Amino acid sequence: MSEPLVIDREGVDALIEALIDRGYEVVGPTVRGQTILYDTITSTGDLPVGLRDRQEAGTYRLEERGDDALFGYVVGPQSFKKYLTPPGTVFWKGLRTEDGFETVEAAAPPRYAFFGARPCEVAAMRIQDDVYLPVADGVYTERRERSFTVAVNCTEPAATCFCASLGTGPAVSVGYDIALTEVLSGEHHFFLAEAGTDIGEEVLSDLSARPAHDEEVVGARRLVVHASDHMGRTLDTDGLKELLSANLTNSIWDEIGSRCLTCTNCTMVCPTCFCSTVEDRQALDGSSAERVRTWDSCFTLDFSYIHGGPVRSSPGARYRQWITHKLSTWHDQFGSSGCVGCGRCITWCPVGIDITKEAAAVRERDIRRVAVGIPSVREVLE
Amino acid sequence: MSELFDLLVEHPFFKGMSAEQVRVVADTGMPVSYREGETIFSEGGHADACWLLLDGDVALELQTPGHGPQVMQTLHAGEILGWAWMFPPYRWHFDAHVHSDTETIRFDGPRLRNAAEADPVLGYELMKRFTRILVDRMQSIRIQLLDVYSTPR
Amino acid sequence: MHPVPCRVRSVVRELDDTFTLDLEPPSDDWSFVPGQFTMLYAFGVGEVPISISGDPGDPTRLVQTIRAVGPVSDALTSVVAGDVVGVRGPFGTAWPMEFAEGRDLLIMTGGIGLAPLRPAILHTLEHRDRYGNVTLLYGARSPEDLLFADQLQQWRGRFDLEVLITVDHADRMWRGPVGVVTSLINRASFDPESAVALVCGPEIMMRFTIQELERSGMTEDRLYVSMERNMKCGIGLCGHCQLGKFFVCKDGPVLSCAAMTGACWTREV
Numbered sequence: 001m002s003e004p005l006v007i008d009r010e011g012v013d014a015l016i017e018a019l020i021d022r023g024y025e026v027v028g029p030t031v032r033g034q035t036i037l038y039d040t041i042t043s044t045g046d047l048p049v050g051l052r053d054r055q056e057a058g059t060y061r062l063e064e065r066g067d068d069a070l071f072g073y074v075v076g077p078q079s080f081k082k083y084l085t086p087p088g089t090v091f092w093k094g095l096r097t098e099d100g101f102e103t104v105e106a107a108a109p110p111r112y113a114f115f116g117a118r119p120c121e122v123a124a125m126r127i128q129d130d131v132y133l134p135v136a137d138g139v140y141t142e143r144r145e146r147s148f149t150v151a152v153n154c155t156e157p158a159a160t161c162f163c164a165s166l167g168t169g170p171a172v173s174v175g176y177d178i179a180l181t182e183v184l185s186g187e188h189h190f191f192l193a194e195a196g197t198d199i200g201e202e203v204l205s206d207l208s209a210r211p212a213h214d215e216e217v218v219g220a221r222r223l224v225v226h227a228s229d230h231m232g233r234t235l236d237t238d239g240l241k242e243l244l245s246a247n248l249t250n251s252i253w254d255e256i257g258s259r260c261l262t263c264t265n266c267t268m269v270c271p272t273c274f275c276s277t278v279e280d281r282q283a284l285d286g287s288s289a290e291r292v293r294t295w296d297s298c299f300t301l302d303f304s305y306i307h308g309g310p311v312r313s314s315p316g317a318r319y320r321q322w323i324t325h326k327l328s329t330w331h332d333q334f335g336s337s338g339c340v341g342c343g344r345c346i347t348w349c350p351v352g353i354d355i356t357k358e359a360a361a362v363r364e365r366d367i368r369r370v371a372v373g374i375p376s377v378r379e380v381l382e
Numbered sequence: 383m384s385e386l387f388d389l390l391v392e393h394p395f396f397k398g399m400s401a402e403q404v405r406v407v408a409d410t411g412m413p414v415s416y417r418e419g420e421t422i423f424s425e426g427g428h429a430d431a432c433w434l435l436l437d438g439d440v441a442l443e444l445q446t447p448g449h450g451p452q453v454m455q456t457l458h459a460g461e462i463l464g465w466a467w468m469f470p471p472y473r474w475h476f477d478a479h480v481h482s483d484t485e486t487i488r489f490d491g492p493r494l495r496n497a498a499e500a501d502p503v504l505g506y507e508l509m510k511r512f513t514r515i516l517v518d519r520m521q522s523i524r525i526q527l528l529d530v531y532s533t534p535r
Numbered sequence: 536m537h538p539v540p541c542r543v544r545s546v547v548r549e550l551d552d553t554f555t556l557d558l559e560p561p562s563d564d565w566s567f568v569p570g571q572f573t574m575l576y577a578f579g580v581g582e583v584p585i586s587i588s589g590d591p592g593d594p595t596r597l598v599q600t601i602r603a604v605g606p607v608s609d610a611l612t613s614v615v616a617g618d619v620v621g622v623r624g625p626f627g628t629a630w631p632m633e634f635a636e637g638r639d640l641l642i643m644t645g646g647i648g649l650a651p652l653r654p655a656i657l658h659t660l661e662h663r664d665r666y667g668n669v670t671l672l673y674g675a676r677s678p679e680d681l682l683f684a685d686q687l688q689q690w691r692g693r694f695d696l697e698v699l700i701t702v703d704h705a706d707r708m709w710r711g712p713v714g715v716v717t718s719l720i721n722r723a724s725f726d727p728e729s730a731v732a733l734v735c736g737p738e739i740m741m742r743f744t745i746q747e748l749e750r751s752g753m754t755e756d757r758l759y760v761s762m763e764r765n766m767k768c769g770i771g772l773c774g775h776c777q778l779g780k781f782f783v784c785k786d787g788p789v790l791s792c793a794a795m796t797g798a799c800w801t802r803e804v
Contacts, residue, residue: 092537094578100540100619101578135770138536245779248801275774277767282579289579296773303775305765307533307604317803325777332780441713453705453713458722481710521743522715526703530737531646531676533552533604 005193005209014207019113028115036076055158057352071182074158079271091291113148119169120342124271126175130334151176155223159232160343168340170227181220192220235356244328257316264297266345403504410493422478429466430491438484442476467491538576538621554612558597561622568629569654570789574769576621577610584766586651600650626769628789630655639667639725645674645736649682670697670723674716678709717747727752735761755792
């Protein structure tokens, strides 16, 4: 790819416009109800300009930064799976006929440009690619292959961020068409723009951008490295897959289960969670029906229901299923971790259950460990 | 006598016991045949024996008012019928009803008990074998109690 | 992902709540292997996984046995000849019929678990010379709950197939064994060093059976089970059927006990 370019806020506006001109529906961060959500945008004015998100376990607040940063926050509760596997997607419609019934394809989806995608978000889409693309579900593939991604590197991680532990950020490395790095220092406010694909380069070439000076590139890179060193949290991934698969019978799950409300928030906000269910609906007169796919969660009782009752009836078993799938069996199934370190599940858990802390607690209480530090009876007597 | 010994010493149930131990057990046994429809013992009766089934089928039954005899379990060739001879008050818990003509070796309970008391090593060998029967039956009954094939709704 | 409309040729009531549908297959080149299932769709009501219970050697029929346990299976068991139901599939893994060739075959099943094993039995009888001793051990709730009773009777008449049936509860009218299906193991003739066992039934029954088969000298690489989990898609996408690392819909339903590992039998996994 060609060398990095520099654009200003007008250049970012021009980028959005160029994407709209190419027929994309540009979706990116906007402020809705004091939360940053993804929605259709048409200019930088739609972005959460000058805002920062304060995140902690069970806490999310937006506050003024006191500057004009376009990307001075990290991720809100939504991810782009909202567009790639929209809840409520009609798979097909069925009509009763003389011969029984026939099914009709659903309408073609729009072309999306994912704007302001954080590196963890880009990594999440690549993880979902491994889930959906091999099976051609008729929804994801069409949306994903026609999409365009404008990534934004992170320079100010939140307290809940731990992408550096998973190697998914704070710099985007693959899976983007254009990557932006916002630099705000005193009077200087510019964006380093780099193409990741031919089409990304083509779009950039339409903008009035100038090549970046070396010191601009170095400065931008330094901000991202700084972010990497200032993650709010860490997840020790060393032997984590084996740790969890060996600890299914650990009593810790019941303890976490006693705190967990099984509200499903963590699975709804997780950018890689893909579990779904289908609803079959029928017109009142029985003449037509449709199958609708909605998001589902391993935290519900219905999720594992087989005749007679649910397989995972206790909250602890459901939490165990979620975290072991995310951090352990995902490797078996798809060859990678299912976690990108975005921290959403921590922020949006109403009781502040923290995946990094729980994984560390399992490590601490690994049932494979030899009891250490506990003196034997003989030692005490001697 | 030696025929009975030859039969028992080859039988899987006594596998691992010494020839001398088998001989002591064989001394307490004698061949007995039962015809289809006969009752070998009845619930509440004095438990003074056990049987090694050589051929035929025996049903362990419980009488339930209004429903007649309910079959709890059936026993077949190679299996042991009766363990209540081991424990006071030596009373049968079921009826043993012969489903088809049955050949058995009947072992005398009191004599077996005396032999076991006199020789704890033999007693332990017998205890291991009868405990296995009890464990197997308990496990089976646990599974039966779950009624796993019923239709849950 | 679209169900294919298939016409119902006939419906047989097997038991009070269990019915067998004989369907026109979804395509001209229809085929399946023993152990597979389809997603059956009742128009507007929904879709459920149902194992195929017919003859794998007959590509002109799709035979499925359904027990009415919920709204969709209720709707599917209410159909009559001439109605149309939707079919997706076949999905899932097969019983190890080739691996079992040249060996004794022990087929252990309980309740409606006989349905997903019937294709394996029919395949075995069709290619009888490829297998050693073949034994079917079947446990049911009571003599009235025996699935495919006529066919069981017919199979019992064969000299090349040993059929042993036991029930959990019976009165004196029942002349056969009473007790759990595992109590039949020591009456079956098979070489524990090489035989292959196919096991299908309620999960508790399968766990109990595997323990007993291992006690009889069989090893877990020759023990196969068919697992049941909630399924919405059949293609490893909806996530519902996960059992440890497996998606039961595509990595199963037939799994070798060697592959299952202890994790899969852990409580509430």
